[in-house]
Amino acid sequence: MSQLDVATLFTANIIRALLVAGVVALVWGRFSGHGLKLSHLPLLGQKGQANFYKALEDAYYNCKSLRRIPMRRHDIVWVPPKFISEVSALPESKVSVALDSATRFHGKYTGLGIIDFHFVDVIRIHVTRNLAKMFVPEDLAKNSVWVDLMINYTVVSMQAVEELHSYPMWTHPVVARFLPKCRVITDYRRRARDLLRPILEERRRLVDTDPTFVMPPDTLSWIIKEKGEGGWDPDYQARVQILIGVGSIHTTTNALSNTLFDIISTPGVTDELRTEYIDTLAANGGKMNKIALNSLVKFDSVMRESQRLNPSHAIAIGRMTTADLKLSDGEVVPRNTHFLFSSAAANKDPSVYASPDVFDPWRFVKLREAETNKADEGKWQFVATGPNSLGFGHGTHACPGRFFASNEMRLILGNLLLRYEFKFGDGIGRPRSLLGETTILPDTKTKVLIKSCK
Numbered sequence: 001m002s003q004l005d006v007a008t009l010f011t012a013n014i015i016r017a018l019l020v021a022g023v024v025a026l027v028w029g030r031f032s033g034h035g036l037k038l039s040h041l042p043l044l045g046q047k048g049q050a051n052f053y054k055a056l057e058d059a060y061y062n063c064k065s066l067r068r069i070p071m072r073r074h075d076i077v078w079v080p081p082k083f084i085s086e087v088s089a090l091p092e093s094k095v096s097v098a099l100d101s102a103t104r105f106h107g108k109y110t111g112l113g114i115i116d117f118h119f120v121d122v123i124r125i126h127v128t129r130n131l132a133k134m135f136v137p138e139d140l141a142k143n144s145v146w147v148d149l150m151i152n153y154t155v156v157s158m159q160a161v162e163e164l165h166s167y168p169m170w171t172h173p174v175v176a177r178f179l180p181k182c183r184v185i186t187d188y189r190r191r192a193r194d195l196l197r198p199i200l201e202e203r204r205r206l207v208d209t210d211p212t213f214v215m216p217p218d219t220l221s222w223i224i225k226e227k228g229e230g231g232w233d234p235d236y237q238a239r240v241q242i243l244i245g246v247g248s249i250h251t252t253t254n255a256l257s258n259t260l261f262d263i264i265s266t267p268g269v270t271d272e273l274r275t276e277y278i279d280t281l282a283a284n285g286g287k288m289n290k291i292a293l294n295s296l297v298k299f300d301s302v303m304r305e306s307q308r309l310n311p312s313h314a315i316a317i318g319r320m321t322t323a324d325l326k327l328s329d330g331e332v333v334p335r336n337t338h339f340l341f342s343s344a345a346a347n348k349d350p351s352v353y354a355s356p357d358v359f360d361p362w363r364f365v366k367l368r369e370a371e372t373n374k375a376d377e378g379k380w381q382f383v384a385t386g387p388n389s390l391g392f393g394h395g396t397h398a399c400p401g402r403f404f405a406s407n408e409m410r411l412i413l414g415n416l417l418l419r420y421e422f423k424f425g426d427g428i429g430r431p432r433s434l435l436g437e438t439t440i441l442p443d444t445k446t447k448v449l450i451k452s453c454k
């Protein structure tokens with residue numbers, strides 16, 4: 001065969017392969033539920049639009065039925081707020097957060113998909129109950145490689161999601177092996193696994209040989225308790241630890257940054273919070289415990305008000321249907337469809353929050369005090385979730401780490417305020433948040449001047 005014939009045959013085979021792949025992609029697109037089944041729904045926003053904040057807000061007030069949001073990769077269904085309670089209470093088997101994250105964030109390649117829910121139980125039950133000092137053994141928690149890995153994984157994995165977005169889904173099994181950020185992720189996972197392996201092996205040895213050995217109180221042990229035998233697998237533990245890091249580190253840091261920005265920029269707040277912290281410490285023999293932390297109602301109010309105006313996302317309760325989902329008004333969200341609700345708009349609903357655009361540090365102290373029934377005060381707490389308080393989601397998959405985060409934030413803020421004075425540089429006010437496609441992030445490049453208290 002001549003060189004020309006070989007080249008022609010090679011090209012023909014490639015074209016044939018691409019045609020087959022194209023047909024597969026079309027069939028997959030048709031039956032995986034994206035696109036065609038939603039074409040009858042009116043649009044919300046425009047394709048390729050940088051953000052949907054305004055559209056999400058308008059829809060919150062004006063749309064009473066389903067809408068189609070044209071996101072870059074595929075369409076997502078917007079659901080009106082009146083359905084939040086009924087939909088958020090549905091089980092994972094009907095509206096899946098695992099499927100939603102696995103497909104929207106390419107979980108198989110980025111590690112951002114939920115593997116199972118044992119680690120959620122670990123946080124809901126054990127971390128909350130124990131107010132964990134460390135999630136992993138102290139040596140590892142202070143290991144700079146581990147710290148770097150846990151902090152950067154979220155950033156790199158979101159970059160990997162972007163990389164994968166530029167390629168059709170059906171190419172992902174191949175391209176994910178070569179894309180730079182996907183490779184970094186694989187490396188991070190390997191390094192996490194290698195750091196965890198000796199710790200797990202040593203614990204296993206002690207469990208098998210020393211009848212007096214008690215498993216240390218950390219997430220490694222609790223995961224083994226919830227998962228059983230599979231919890232000893234370093235690869236599984238690495239994936240779970242990374243997911244815990246992704247769920248907890250940047251969310252809490254962002255919430256802390258926003259709260260600090262609001263404290264600094266609102267006159268009088270620092271002094272009120274300092275006094276509350278000092279008085280509470282004095283009443284508890286100089287120590288903070290869970291009950292004492294719970295009595296810091298001014299801190300709680302400032303944190304919730306800050307999250308109300310600057311939540312981490314403009315949307316909430318992102319799920320994927322596993323079967324056609326019939327809503328109580330008869331409308332149907334088709335099977336295999338991603339859907340979500342407006343959350344930033346719900347936080348500023350004037351029928352719930354007076355002067356909704358104003359940062360009122362004591363808004364939630366006053367709302368608590370206005371309740372005639374003490375049992376109703378709880379709904380104004382930072383950790384309370386509801387249709388107009390979606391910063392931690394709501395319902396079946398509401399953030400299980402919010403109790404931990406709430407205590408952690410009070411401890412950090414209280415200690416910062418006792419030790420330091422903060423102010424923005426001259427002429428600088430509270431920074432506006434940075435808006436991504438649906439994310440709302442504090443501008444952490446803002447310079448804050450800090451000096452020790454005398």
Ligand code: HEM
Nearest residue numbers: 120247248251252255317391392393394397398399401405
């Ligand atoms: C201020 C800090 C935090 C914020 C704003 C936050 C926010 C959220 C939100 C919005 C969700 C999604 C809920 C839904 O889909 O309905 C979520 C889920 C989750 N969060 Fe948090 N979170 C925070 C801190 C934490 C911490 C400290 C941990 C771990 C210790 C954690 C672990 C999780 C987990 C495991 C889930 C998945 C729950 C599930 O799918 O059932 N979060 N969080």
